[in-house]
Amino acid sequence: MAKSQAVDxxxxxxxxxNILSGKWKLKILWHLSNGTIRFNELQRVLGNITTKTLTQQLRELEEQGIITRKVFPEVPPKVEYSLSELGATIKPILAQLCDWGKAYHSYNSHTEIV
Incomplete structure (x- = not known):
């Protein structure tokens, strides 16, 4: 069994x-980096994510202080998600990752894999 390591x-x-791991978190943050989004809209733009998985990922990001959740007391319930102040600090990193991904794709499409 591995030793437990202090956060420091x-x-x-x-x-x-550890915060951003998983199939969906970076995709969720990418969409939230463009502004506030409702749950159903986020689920639609992500594609084949289940309601349970999206809920779990959003809860984890909220618990970590990366996103904020705003509930409007109406019927049916309206819930909006956005990046928190801390979460907004990841926007330049997401932009750089996007640029790197485009460059990688461009490089790979011009290089034969042996």
Missing amino acids: EQCPVEVGL
Whole structure:
């Protein structure tokens, strides 16, 4: 069994990866980086994510202080998600990751894989 490591001793990259790990979190944050979005709209733009999985991922991001959730007391319930002040600090990183992905795709499409 691995030893438990204090947060202060963890590599900062590991901390970031632990927060952002999973298939959906970066995609969720990418869409939220464009502004506030409602649950159903977010589920639609993400594609084949289940309601349960999206709810779980959003709850984790909210607990970590990355996103905020605003509930409007109406019927049917309206819930909006947006990046928190802390979450907004990831926008430049997401933009750089997007640029890198485009460059990688461009490079790969011009290079034969042996």
